[in-house]
Amino acid sequence: MIQAAAKRLRGKARRTPLLSSPFLDEVAGRRVFVKPECLQHTGSFKFRGAWSAVSALPEDVRAKGVIAFSSGNHAQGVAYAAREHGVPSVIIMPSDAPKLKINNTRALGAEVVLYDRAHEDRDAIGAKLAAERGLTLIKPFDEPQVIAGQGTTGLEIAEDAAALGVENTDVLICCGGGGLTSGIALALEAKAPTLRPRPVEPVGFDDVARSLKSGQIEHNTQLTGNICDAVISPQPGKITFPIMYRLCGPGLLVTEEDAKRAMAAAFSRLKLVLEPGGAVALAAALYHGDKIEGDTVIAVASGGNVDAEMFRTALAEYGDGA
Amino acid sequence: MIQAAAKRLRGKARRTPLLSSPFLDEVAGRRVFVKPECLQHTGSFKFRGAWSAVSALPEDVRAKGVIAFSSGNHAQGVAYAAREHGVPSVIIMPSDAPKLKINNTRALGAEVVLYDRAHEDRDAIGAKLAAERGLTLIKPFDEPQVIAGQGTTGLEIAEDAAALGVENTDVLICCGGGGLTSGIALALEAKAPTLRPRPVEPVGFDDVARSLKSGQIEHNTQLTGNICDAVISPQPGKITFPIMYRLCGPGLLVTEEDAKRAMAAAFSRLKLVLEPGGAVALAAALYHGDKIEGDTVIAVASGGNVDAEMFRTALAEYGDGA
Known part of the structure; x- marks a missing residue:
């Protein structure tokens, strides 16, 4: 289904690259590759x-x-x-x-x-x-054709990782209901089984991380009050959760401050505009390296639909630093 | 020489796409394609x-x-x-x-x-x-191998324009000493002769536009005091000028306000970080459409090395609008 979706998306969706910067590598202490889905049509995957x-x-x-x-x-x-x-x-x-x-x-x-x-x-x-x-x-994530479409991101990651000789590497994915994460997980299982998908969420909105740990669908106790709104949903999906449970490594958590700092890093080092929720995977790659395995990490930057005021705040707080 | 340079750059330079947004098309009153060289290694072409x-x-x-x-x-x-x-x-x-x-x-x-x-x-x-x-x-622009390297941008534009069926279109290029403009001009002459390269400069720093008009190298009377510093140089080069004079359409001029507004538009609609000088071509495409011919325009966004303070200023003034 993912390959069939990729065929239908050809020439319609943007084929995003893997970007990198020696400055980010230094911050992370390993090679960092970023999949910029903020450049996708409508600014997100x-x-x-x-x-x-x-x-x-x-x-x-x-x-x-x-x-x-x-x-x-x-x-x-x-x-x-x-x-x-x-x-x-x-x-x-x-x-x-x-x-x-x-x-x-x-x-x-x-x-x-x-x-x-x-x-x-x-x-x-x-x-x-x-x-x-x-x-x-058209449901937002718990729908096979939607998951298949998001999974095309994973096919592209597999292809580019192979070209770069990248193996045995964590692939960090901004995760709300799990459509993107489960789609990428299925694509990697088939095409790059040594790459390990891992969901990233904001602290306090960690329904997926907890679900992966307990083996059953867990709920968030709150749904508002965090700038990473794009990756907050009540619980993982009925379709997406079993896929994630079977294929994903442990979830990672980042703070709002981590997310804003990663937005400033993407601004300064990659020339990309990320929204807070779209920056959580990069934030984990840069600032939570102790929880990542291997000498390389891939982070999906899932979206860039942030208003000017929030972006200015992130730059005011974290400036030109990474 | 450009094709030989492209061969040496393969797998080393990033192959940047042509990006677009229906929102930018509406502002410009025609289709707008942006070549995001801010995504190039080190943040510029x-x-x-x-x-x-x-x-x-x-x-x-x-x-x-x-x-x-x-x-x-x-x-x-x-x-x-x-x-x-x-x-x-x-x-x-x-x-x-x-x-x-x-x-x-x-x-x-x-x-x-x-x-x-x-x-x-x-x-x-x-x-x-x-x-x-x-x-x-390594001279910054008046050097054949440097011009050949910048010209690879033009080969990619020609290839992507052909795939999109884009012909008889102005290609607007942020222009300082003319290395990028003359390189692209040579590539288009060979590969896409119906695309017309045109340099874009800041008002008051229009040495190239005046040189193209007079047929001889003209000088800027000032070199500082404009936020578009990346595209300000004393005069066009001895090698770049004759190429531009032979191949380019008339120069276009934009204000600092135009450049900041285009930075906000690229932020909001393309999720790209542009520096003021790297935004002048997009500014001309969006806000000086009366001086452009055809139902489509291509703008090269030449760089994104802007500090956080200047970027925040552009967003504060022009917010989420395009």
Whole structure:
């Protein structure tokens, strides 16, 4: 399925490289390679899964349109994938989502339907709209075609690692519901079995790390109050968790300060814009090296959709240093 | 020579893509493609020319080492190219150059020799060192192998434009001494003759635009006092000017405000970090569309070596807008 998704994504998704900098190698004490999915269409890896899912639909089903619940990167990925397929999309967002995200999603061609978090039932609104118009729901992570799309990231990592002679190496992945992590894990299992996928999460929002430890799905006790919002979800998925449990090494945790510092490092050394949640894997690679094995590490930088104010804060605090 | 340089650069320089965003297309009123040389090793296209020149030296000459005068991107390019070849490099910098640039150049393995701008003769210091140690001078732009190296950027543009079906299009290039512009111009002449190279400079530092108009080398009356320092040099080169005069369309000029606004646009829409001088071509593409022909434009984003304070200023002034 991942290879079939890669075929459908060819010429549509960007083929991102592995970037590096001698300065980052020095900070980490080992070679660091960064997979910059912030350069992907719509600024995050989410476009891959969205394109994979939308393109996999039968033509007559797709023509009726798609629907998604998201205030973040998944919304933009689905909107853009639908637009490029010439089909309508409806994105359901909380009415208190940032204006910028609402506007960007609209500008990508989606119909944005706002709901009141406190008084309205998101799922009911979605179900009603889907039934009325025959829209297909594109889930953010617990959906095979979405996982297959995210897994194309892993095929590219396997290919580039082989070209660089990189083996027996941890691949650190920013992890929310586990779509990207499980997709990459499956791709590496098939194509680069000596590379070990490991999820990275913010301290205090470590549902995946705890689930991997206990062997069953664990929940976060809180869902807000951390700048790494892009990688926070209630719990790992029913489909993604068993894959991660079978294939992933132990989870890693980073603080908000680690994430901002990694944003400054990516700014200064790679010329990349990362959002806090998209920087957690790089943060683990740079500042938690004692928990990593081998003389090389690969970190997936999953997205760059950060507003100017947050980015300025990270630079103000961590400046030009790495 | 450009194709030979491309062969020597294969697997050493990064093969940068053409990036785009529907948001930038809307601002510009036409399709915009950006060649992100900020993602090149050492954060600018200068690595290409430096690698080309260092790798073209006879082995016994190269082994003695290389020397360059630069406080900016050329210094880092030469230092890194020399280090990767396993040969010494000496970079001569003014003692009042920013500490960060001095430290970065040293960290890339160069011996940095500082001189007092007011009381010492840079060229005499360089000549003495070169003679004593048998070092080869790597000029920043007016040197055939450097131009050939920068020209590899043009080969990649030609290849990607062909794949996209892009023809009859202006290629806007951030222009200082003209090494990048003349190199790209030669590559396009051979490989994509319907693409028209055009230099972009800051208002008030328009030596190349005026030289192209008058048909002879014109000088800047000032060399400081503009944030786009990376693209300011006294005059076009003796080798680069005739090439640009034969092949380039009219020059374009942008203000410092345009450059900062383009930095914010690249941040928000492409997730790229650009320095002011590296943003002038994109600024022309976005905000001076009345001077551009065709339904598409290609802008080379030549570098991203900007300090955190300047970047924060650009974001503070132009925020998340494009």
